[in-house]
Amino acid sequence: xxxxxxxxxWGLKDHYLAAVKGTIYSLFPDAQIVDIxxxxxxxxxxxxxxxxxxxxxxxxxxxxxxxxxxxxxxIETPHIAVEYNDHFFIGxxxxxxxxxxxxxxxxxxxxxxxxxxxxxxxxxKDVFVKAxxxxxxxxxxxxxxxxxxxxxxxxxxxxxxxxxSIKGMVIYVDVYENVxxxxxxxxxxxxxxxxxxxxxxxKNLIKKLSKSYTDVRxxxxxxxxxxxxxxxxALNSDKAxxxxxxxxxxxxxxxxx
Amino acid sequence: xxxxxxxxxWGLKDHYLAAVKGTIYSLFPDAQIVDIxxxxxxxxxxxxxxxxxxxxxxxxxxxxxxxxxxxxxxIETPHIAVEYNDHFFIGxxxxxxxxxxxxxxxxxxxxxxxxxxxxxxxxxKDVFVKAxxxxxxxxxxxxxxxxxxxxxxxxxxxxxxxxxSIKGMVIYVDVYENVxxxxxxxxxxxxxxxxxxxxxxxKNLIKKLSKSYTDVRxxxxxxxxxxxxxxxxALNSDKAxxxxxxxxxxxxxxxxx
Amino acid sequence: xxxxxxxxxWGLKDHYLAAVKGTIYSLFPDAQIVDIxxxxxxxxxxxxxxxxxxxxxxxxxxxxxxxxxxxxxxIETPHIAVEYNDHFFIGxxxxxxxxxxxxxxxxxxxxxxxxxxxxxxxxxKDVFVKAxxxxxxxxxxxxxxxxxxxxxxxxxxxxxxxxxSIKGMVIYVDVYENVxxxxxxxxxxxxxxxxxxxxxxxKNLIKKLSKSYTDVRxxxxxxxxxxxxxxxxALNSDKAxxxxxxxxxxxxxxxxx
Numbered sequence: 001x002x003x004x005x006x007x008x009x010w011g012l013k014d015h016y017l018a019a020v021k022g023t024i025y026s027l028f029p030d031a032q033i034v035d036i037x038x039x040x041x042x043x044x045x046x047x048x049x050x051x052x053x054x055x056x057x058x059x060x061x062x063x064x065x066x067x068x069x070x071x072x073x074x075i076e077t078p079h080i081a082v083e084y085n086d087h088f089f090i091g092x093x094x095x096x097x098x099x100x101x102x103x104x105x106x107x108x109x110x111x112x113x114x115x116x117x118x119x120x121x122x123x124x125k126d127v128f129v130k131a132x133x134x135x136x137x138x139x140x141x142x143x144x145x146x147x148x149x150x151x152x153x154x155x156x157x158x159x160x161x162x163x164x165s166i167k168g169m170v171i172y173v174d175v176y177e178n179v180x181x182x183x184x185x186x187x188x189x190x191x192x193x194x195x196x197x198x199x200x201x202x203k204n205l206i207k208k209l210s211k212s213y214t215d216v217r218x219x220x221x222x223x224x225x226x227x228x229x230x231x232x233x234a235l236n237s238d239k240a241x242x243x244x245x246x247x248x249x250x251x252x253x254x255x256x257x
Numbered sequence: 258x259x260x261x262x263x264x265x266x267w268g269l270k271d272h273y274l275a276a277v278k279g280t281i282y283s284l285f286p287d288a289q290i291v292d293i294x295x296x297x298x299x300x301x302x303x304x305x306x307x308x309x310x311x312x313x314x315x316x317x318x319x320x321x322x323x324x325x326x327x328x329x330x331x332i333e334t335p336h337i338a339v340e341y342n343d344h345f346f347i348g349x350x351x352x353x354x355x356x357x358x359x360x361x362x363x364x365x366x367x368x369x370x371x372x373x374x375x376x377x378x379x380x381x382k383d384v385f386v387k388a389x390x391x392x393x394x395x396x397x398x399x400x401x402x403x404x405x406x407x408x409x410x411x412x413x414x415x416x417x418x419x420x421x422s423i424k425g426m427v428i429y430v431d432v433y434e435n436v437x438x439x440x441x442x443x444x445x446x447x448x449x450x451x452x453x454x455x456x457x458x459x460k461n462l463i464k465k466l467s468k469s470y471t472d473v474r475x476x477x478x479x480x481x482x483x484x485x486x487x488x489x490x491a492l493n494s495d496k497a498x499x500x501x502x503x504x505x506x507x508x509x510x511x512x513x514x
Numbered sequence: 515x516x517x518x519x520x521x522x523x524w525g526l527k528d529h530y531l532a533a534v535k536g537t538i539y540s541l542f543p544d545a546q547i548v549d550i551x552x553x554x555x556x557x558x559x560x561x562x563x564x565x566x567x568x569x570x571x572x573x574x575x576x577x578x579x580x581x582x583x584x585x586x587x588x589i590e591t592p593h594i595a596v597e598y599n600d601h602f603f604i605g606x607x608x609x610x611x612x613x614x615x616x617x618x619x620x621x622x623x624x625x626x627x628x629x630x631x632x633x634x635x636x637x638x639k640d641v642f643v644k645a646x647x648x649x650x651x652x653x654x655x656x657x658x659x660x661x662x663x664x665x666x667x668x669x670x671x672x673x674x675x676x677x678x679s680i681k682g683m684v685i686y687v688d689v690y691e692n693v694x695x696x697x698x699x700x701x702x703x704x705x706x707x708x709x710x711x712x713x714x715x716x717k718n719l720i721k722k723l724s725k726s727y728t729d730v731r732x733x734x735x736x737x738x739x740x741x742x743x744x745x746x747x748a749l750n751s752d753k754a755x756x757x758x759x760x761x762x763x764x765x766x767x768x769x770x771x
Contacts, residue, residue: 003539005532011432012269012526013296015312018262021291022315025260029317034535039527042433043494055529058536058639060543072471121469122484125315175525176556212635214586227636237557268689269526270553272569275519278548279572282517286574299690300751329728378726379741382572 002136003059007036007052008068008124009043020068020125027133036065043070046157049099050172050180054228056087056100064132067091071123077152079123081131081144083107088135090128095154105151112145159183166191168231170250177239180232181252185225188254196257199223201233202244213237259393260316264293264309265325265381266300277325277382284390293322300327303414306356307429307437311485313344313357321389324348328380334409336384338392338401340364345392347385352411362408369402416440423448423511425488427503434496436503437489440511442482453514456480458490459501470494516650517573521550521566522582522638523557534582534639541647550579557584560671563613564686564694568742570601570614578646581605585637591666593641595649595658597621602649604642609668619665626659673697680705680768682745684760691753693760694746697768699739710771713737715747716758727751 004024010016017038024031036055040048048069056065064087071092073079082089082097084105089097097105111131115121131144159168159182168183179201199206201221210222218237221244226232233252234240241247261281267273274295281288293312297305305326313322321344328349330336339346339354341362346354354362368388372378388401416425416439425440456463458478467479475494478501483489490509491497498504518538524530531552538545550569554562562583570579578601585606587593596603596611598619603611611619625645629635645658673682673696682697693715713720715735724736732751735758740746747766748754755761 003536009432011296012292013294013308014431015294015308015310016431018291018293018308018312019315022260022312022317022320025289025291026315026317032539034532034539035526036532037527037529039525051527051529051532053529055532055536058533058540060536060540063536072469074471125484174528174530175523212586214588227639266689268553269549270551270565271688272551272565272567273688275548275550275565275569276572279517279569279574279577282546282548283572283574329726331728382741 001030001032003032003034003063004132004136005034005036005056005059005063005065006038006068007040007048007065008038009040009048010038010068012038016068016122016124019122020066020129023125023129024133027129028136031133031136034059040069045069045094045096045154046099047172049096052089052096053100056089057085059087061086062088064088064090064135066124066128066132067096068124068128069096070094071128073123073127078148079111079127080148081109081111081135081141082151083141088132088141090131092123093152095152097151098153099157101151107141108148108151109141110145110148157182159187161187161191163191164256166254168252168254170246170248170252173241173246173248176234177241178232178234179240179244179246179250180226180228180230183231183252183254185229185231188225188231191254192256198255199231199233200253200255201246202250204244206233258287258289260289260291260320261389261393262291262293262313262316262320262322263295263325264297264305264322265295266297266305267295267325269295273325273379273381276379277323277386280382280386281390284386285393288390288393291316297326302326302351302353302411303356304429306353309346309353310357313346314342316344318343319345321345321347321392323381323385323389324353325381325385326353327351328385330380330384335405336368336380337405338366338368338388338398339408340398345389345398347388349380350409352409354408355410356414358408364398365405365408366398367402367405414439416444418444418448420448421513425509425511427505427507427509430498430503430505433491434498435489435491436497436501436507437483437485437487438509440488440509442486442488445482445488445511448511449513455512456488456490457510457512458503459507461501463490515544515546517546517548517577518646518650519548519550519570519573519577519579520552520582521554521562521579522552523554523562524552524582526552530582530636530638533636534580534643537639537643538647541643542650545647545650548573554583559583559608559610559668560613561686563610566603566610567614570603571599573601575600576602578602578604578649580638580642580646581610582638582642583610584608585642587637587641592662593625593637593645594662595623595625595645595655596665597655602646602655604645606637607666609666611665612667613671615665621655622662622665623655624659624662671696673701675701675705677705678770682766682768684762684764684766687755687760687762690748691755692746692748693754693758693764694740694742694744695766697745697766699743699745702739702745702768705768706770712769713745713747714767714769715760716764718758720747
């Protein structure tokens with residue numbers, strides 16, 4: 001039975017999440033629901049995309065991921081269902097999909113499901129849940145509506161890469177205050193070609209990559225590629241964000257010798 | 258298999274929630290447990306009632322809703338199980354039930370279940386969970402104890418309605434800082450009879466109802482009836498609570514011409 | 515099917531928890547996962563131990579408890595699987611186990627599971643989840659690695675007991691700001707032998723034990739043994755921590771006459 005995951009900016013206090021879960025169980029009593037995160041800052045599709053990118057692929061193939069962030073439908077931001085990497089994603093095409101995927105999805109379908117109510121709509125509950133339960137019960141994604149040819153492509157928060165340097169930025173700060181950049185190990189290796197390098201973060205210079213937080217002395221700065229393949233800047237046993245004064249969108253510059 | 262939902266003011270850090278879930282699974286290994294909310298402000302039955310009111314009915318008929326807020330039993334606030342609208346509710350009759358239901362419940366039973374322990378009791382775990390698992394396994398609600406004839410009726414936070422006006426108040430502020438009032442669409446329509454009106458919120462005057470947040474310009478104030486049937490005051494793409502200086506119990510006055 | 519519980523200091527915003535759950539469902543689609551708490555303050559094994567101690571035993575025998583706090587493996591803190599009181603526990607032996615258990619566990623196994631990746635490891639996902647799923651599928655714990663003879667024993671936060679006094683301390687503050695001490699009812703009774711006593715908390719003197727918060731007047735201080743068997747200091751209907759100025763590690767002295 002496919003898993004249905006939920007990601008939103010609703011938080012955990014309000015009734016929204018429970019209303020959505022109740023609706024899923026009413027439509028599909030055998031549903032297996034897993035929360036990805038409901039603590040996305042309101043309307044922040046960049047952070048939502050980061051969290052979904054780094055978790056969805058661990059779920060079994062065929063899982064259905066509902067995205068409850070900026071869900072108001074408009075001509076520019078239609079409700080869509082997407083098939084990508086053997087997973088399904090349902091949400092409003094507000095740009096978040098282009099931040100989650102590395103390449104074109106296999107299918108993009110504009111959802112056309114009749115509404116029950118005249119009331120102001122709660123899109124996740126009234127549209128996405130229905131689409132998700134149809135997929136979970138075996139409906140082919142192409143039956144959910146009309147195919148679209150491309151996603152709404154938000155400027156991706158990608159690093160600027162040339163022959164001897166990579167200029168990236170901070171795209172996420174985790175609960176430990178480790179600072180995650182948009183520079184991937186693949187990008188790094190492609191430019192490095194075995195050369196020495198300097199990573200510049202504010203006034204700090206880092207000249208080697210660590211394999212683990214404990215490769216440097218307690219409180220010292222380090223850079224490593226995390227299990228998500230992205231460079232992170234951290235302090236051994238301490239909080240990089242506060243102590244280094246780093247925050248979202250701070251520049252990280254790598255220069256190769 | 259019926260769903261057991263949990264609502265409380267325990268938060269998510271302490272061991273209370275896990276102790277309750279572990280106890281449910283021990284008594285009833287096939288239980289399907291869903292959290293409604295554990296972020297109710299401590300002892301706040303009004304907010305707890307609002308959240309349960311707006312979520313319980315989306316769950317399948319026969320679901321069992323445990324309410325872990327102000328659970329100390331006394332002669333005035335007995336532990337009860339209630340059947341209402343084909344759902345079951347279990348908690349202390351501290352007034353929260355009268356705020357959840359719109360009409361008299363079908364059955365009210367004072368729970369009489371022997372305790373295991375001399376210790377200070379954790380009522381939700383030691384009483385409500387047992388009652389819930391008995392219901393989940395098919396015990397008739399009337400076997401849980403003795404019937405009561407009425408609920409402990411707290412002053413309901415109801416609007417004051419006359420021929421040409423409705424005076425309501427803010428009863429909830431959600432994660433987006435939308436401000437929800439206690440004025441329902443039914444009440445509004447009954448008094449309006451097609452007439453023009455003015456909604457007065459602090460010094461703001463609103464003269465029409467919106468269907469969606471985007472019916473007004475970004476940052477502008479609007480009133481709409483949400484999917485829960487209650488009037489809410491919001492700003493398109495902004496935070497009504499902070500920017501309008503609204504909070505719980507603020508007055509909302511509607512005058513009909 | 516055994517339950518797998520999760521406890522960590524990851525919080526609920528980041529992708530870590532979802533990545534772990536997705537991995538469990540991928541390895542073991544029938545898994546039944548329950549969150550104990552993810553709000554442990556970062557790296558705080560004492561609070562993590564308190565929460566696990568007070569919740570694990572309510573789960574069915576055979577449950578598997580994954581502990582995602584301070585999980586970096588080293589020679590001093592190996593990854594281990596432990597059998598204790600018919601439950602399984604998996605984590606790094608950083609001292610947290612010695613704080614959870616009251617006596618020697620039945621089995622301690624150093625986990626030896628091959629890694630998939632060269633990347634910096636996310637131990638909970640890459641090691642603990644595999645071990646947990648093996649146990650859940652019926653692998654004997656002794657097949658997970660090599661037996662160890664003892665746990666890494668952190669200084670336990672135990673009270674100092676003599677013939678006429680017990681000197682304990684605050685080890686936890688719950689969501690209601692009740693203050694929990696490390697003094698158990700067994701220890702208390704063993705020293706008391708029916709005598710009168712005075713409990714001294716800052717400048718407050720308490721001369722009797724209550725059975726319930728409502729045994730004293732509203733706002734008054736009280737001491738009682740909670741359902742976890744530990745003495746707690748509370749105010750009837752108010753917040754002991756803030757109002758009494760108590761916090762972690764504050765002394766509690768009981769003198770017997």
